[in-house]
Amino acid sequence: xxxxxxxxxxxxxxxxxxxxxxxxxxxxxxxxxxxxxxxxxxxxxxxxxxxxxxxxxxxxxxxxxxxxxxxxxxxxxxxxxxxxxxxxxxxxxxxxxxxxxxxxxxxxxxxxxxxxxxxxxxxxxxxxxxxxxxxxxxxxxxxxxxxxxxxxxxxxxxxxxxxxxxxxxxxxx
Amino acid sequence: xxxxxxxxxxxxxxxxxxxxxxxxxxxxxxxxxxxxxxxxxxxxxxxxxxxxxxxxxxxxxxxxxxxxxxxxxxxxxxxxxxxxxxxxxxxxxxxxxxxxxxxxxxxxxxxxxxxxxxxxxxxxxxxxxxxxxxxxxxxxxxxxxxxxxxxxxxxxxxxxxxxxxxxxxxxxxxxxxxxxxxxxxxxxxxxxxxxxxxxxxxxxxxxxxxxxxxxxxxxxxxxxxxxxxxxxxxxxxxxxxxxxxxxxxxxxxxxxxxxxxxxxxxxxxxxxxxxxxxxxxxxxxxxxxxxxxxxxxxxxxxxxxxxxxxxxxxxxxxxxxxxxxxxxxxxxxxxxxxxxxxxxxxxxxxxxxxxxxxxxxxxxxxxxxxxxxxxxxxxxxxxxxxxxxxxxxxxxxxxxxxxxxxxxxxxxxxxxxxxxxxxxxxxxxxxxxxxxxxxxxxxxxxxxxxxxxxxxxxxxxxxxxxxxxxxxxxxxxxxxxxxxxxxxxxxxxxxxxx
Numbered sequence: 001x002x003x004x005x006x007x008x009x010x011x012x013x014x015x016x017x018x019x020x021x022x023x024x025x026x027x028x029x030x031x032x033x034x035x036x037x038x039x040x041x042x043x044x045x046x047x048x049x050x051x052x053x054x055x056x057x058x059x060x061x062x063x064x065x066x067x068x069x070x071x072x073x074x075x076x077x078x079x080x081x082x083x084x085x086x087x088x089x090x091x092x093x094x095x096x097x098x099x100x101x102x103x104x105x106x107x108x109x110x111x112x113x114x115x116x117x118x119x120x121x122x123x124x125x126x127x128x129x130x131x132x133x134x135x136x137x138x139x140x141x142x143x144x145x146x147x148x149x150x151x152x153x154x155x156x157x158x159x160x161x162x163x164x165x166x167x168x169x170x171x172x173x
Numbered sequence: 174x175x176x177x178x179x180x181x182x183x184x185x186x187x188x189x190x191x192x193x194x195x196x197x198x199x200x201x202x203x204x205x206x207x208x209x210x211x212x213x214x215x216x217x218x219x220x221x222x223x224x225x226x227x228x229x230x231x232x233x234x235x236x237x238x239x240x241x242x243x244x245x246x247x248x249x250x251x252x253x254x255x256x257x258x259x260x261x262x263x264x265x266x267x268x269x270x271x272x273x274x275x276x277x278x279x280x281x282x283x284x285x286x287x288x289x290x291x292x293x294x295x296x297x298x299x300x301x302x303x304x305x306x307x308x309x310x311x312x313x314x315x316x317x318x319x320x321x322x323x324x325x326x327x328x329x330x331x332x333x334x335x336x337x338x339x340x341x342x343x344x345x346x347x348x349x350x351x352x353x354x355x356x357x358x359x360x361x362x363x364x365x366x367x368x369x370x371x372x373x374x375x376x377x378x379x380x381x382x383x384x385x386x387x388x389x390x391x392x393x394x395x396x397x398x399x400x401x402x403x404x405x406x407x408x409x410x411x412x413x414x415x416x417x418x419x420x421x422x423x424x425x426x427x428x429x430x431x432x433x434x435x436x437x438x439x440x441x442x443x444x445x446x447x448x449x450x451x452x453x454x455x456x457x458x459x460x461x462x463x464x465x466x467x468x469x470x471x472x473x474x475x476x477x478x479x480x481x482x483x484x485x486x487x488x489x490x491x492x493x494x495x496x497x498x499x500x501x502x503x504x505x506x507x508x509x510x511x512x513x514x515x516x517x518x519x520x521x522x523x524x525x526x527x528x529x530x531x532x533x534x535x536x537x538x539x540x541x542x543x544x545x546x547x548x549x550x551x552x553x554x555x556x557x558x559x560x561x562x563x564x565x566x567x568x569x570x571x572x573x574x575x576x577x578x579x580x581x582x583x584x585x586x587x588x589x590x591x592x593x594x595x596x597x598x599x600x601x602x603x604x605x606x607x608x609x610x611x612x613x614x615x616x617x618x619x620x621x622x623x624x625x626x627x628x629x630x631x632x633x634x635x636x637x638x639x640x641x642x643x644x645x646x647x648x649x650x651x652x653x654x655x656x657x658x659x660x661x662x663x664x665x666x667x668x669x670x671x
């Protein structure tokens with residue numbers, strides 16, 4: 001806890017002063033209302049205690065990469081994988097890959113953060129808007145389904161598992 | 174007819190007692206009546222005898238003092254005037270005077286029954302006759318009609334019968350009245366107990382201030398309830414406190430394990446051991462946070478986050494999220510979700526609750542199982558159901574699965590906190606929806622029934638928000654607001670130390 005001033009007030013002040021540096025709330029206030037308030041108040045991400053350090057690192061690294069509002073990307077590329085955000089189409093090596101809406105969202109999030117590790121929790125929050133930890137490994141299953149679709153012709157793997165942390169999409173080394 | 178078919182009023186203990194009491198009293202009334210009747214009859218008979226004897230004595234005196242002719246005259250005169258019957262026969266047995274319809278009564282006392290055809294109705298008379306030989310050889314008979322005693326007997330029995338009927342009716346009416354009074358008091362106790370069972374721990378039995386037995390019983394019960402509530406709150410406070418107090422050191426431990434794992438890189442056995450520890454730690458932390466969240470939800474604190482939720486979209490999202498995981502485990506999810514079914518609620522909590530139901534169905538069914546999800550409107554409610562064709566849950570433990578940390582014996586070795594369904598139950602409770610587990614034969618079916626007509630018991634802020642939302646959407650006030658507050662279940666939030 002900060003004395004006299006709370007984090008939310010600081011962020012609001014910063015934002016109103018035109019500072020657009022990425023902000024992550026790291027707080028013990030785990031209520032959904034608190035999170036909504038934090039994000040609406042100008043925060044870019046919200047992580048509640050107790051947290052894993054790797055989770056915090058992954059989130060900070062993604063925040064650091066977050067494109068400023070000014071640049072709008074329409075095509076994302078990782079190696080021979082190409083995602084057209086306007087036509088909502090994905091090709092690998094020229095061949096069209098049919099994805100379910102949710103799989104598209106998942107791949108989009110990974111590709112927007114290509115080269116950065118994203119954690120399971122981040123994917124749950126950003127892709128499914130699940131702010132809890134399901135007991136079934138739904139992210140793992142969804143990723144392996146996506147992997148199978150991306151490597152139909154046994155191309156090299158693009159989505160890599162970082163054991164105990166999460167996933168990263170990057171060109172095969 | 175068994176006892177349960179009788180009306181409730183008649184089945185009460187007090188009514189039974191009243192009837193028993195009435196029966197005992199009726200028997201004693203009959204006995205007393207019989208004794209009185211017997212004594213009365215004896216005294217009436219004696220009166221008759223004495224009257225006849227007195228008459229005979231008088232007539233004998235007359236004969237001695239005045240002679241035959243005067244006696245005959247006197248007998249004649251008495252026959253005309255008095256209620257007694259007379260007969261005066263000479264030594265040969267011919268009637269000299271008197272109107273007694275018996276010709277030759279035996280000497281001494283006798284009783285003669287006569288059928289009186291002339292009075293028409295075929296009634297009979299019973300005469301009690303005393304015949305004596307007079308000094309002059311004549312025979313004098315004086316008789317009294319027993320009919321008066323007979324009349325008395327009939328009147329007595331009739332009166333006694335009516336009395337008995339009236340008495341029994343009054344007893345039953347009194348019994349019913351007592352029972353109703355008893356029932357009303359007993360009902361207030363029952364209603365209070367039921368509302369406590371439903372979760373309103375604040376409910377107490379109203380007192381009448383009469384300090385009667387019922388009041389004293391109610392007072393004692395209320396004191397017992399106060400005590401139980403205090404103990405329960407203490408227990409809840411303790412467990413929450415433990416969970417809360419341990420969360421911070423466990424969080425630090427988790428970070429230390431993480432750091433240790435980095436330094437252990439390159440040493441595979443250490444690395445695996447630390448990874449396992451980390452996973453265990455995550456399990457412990459998630460159990461604690463689940464426990465705390467359930468307590469918070471049960472306290473009703475989250476109702477301020479209520480808004481209109483598209484249950485159809487919500488369930489579709491969750492269903493979609495689990496389809497890949499289910500398929501991977503060889504299970505099939507079939508969904509039948511009606512579109513655009515809305516309810517007032519907390520979207521995130523409902524999503525998590527639904528996800529928990531999927532977790533449960535996937536975890537506790539064998540490979541090849543079918544999981545069917547449906548959402549439909551049933552009259553004034555929306556029903557979400559998740560059913561599987563797995564092993565099911567034995568009927569006797571079906572309600573227990575919603576308890577915290579309850580696990581079936583056969584799933585003791587599967588991983589999990591044992592809090593998933595307890596969380597669902599807490600969320601259902603917050604939304605005033607009905608959660609039930611039933612037999613899907615085979616398998617388990619869990620149903621969540623949202624009452625659309627009756628809004629969940631909301632805190633004022635949530636109500637206001639719903640009102641505003643409705644104003645925006647439909648341009649008229651929410652129907653929830655038109656309900657009188659007394660029609661909504663009252664619930665005081667329990668303050669928790671978190």
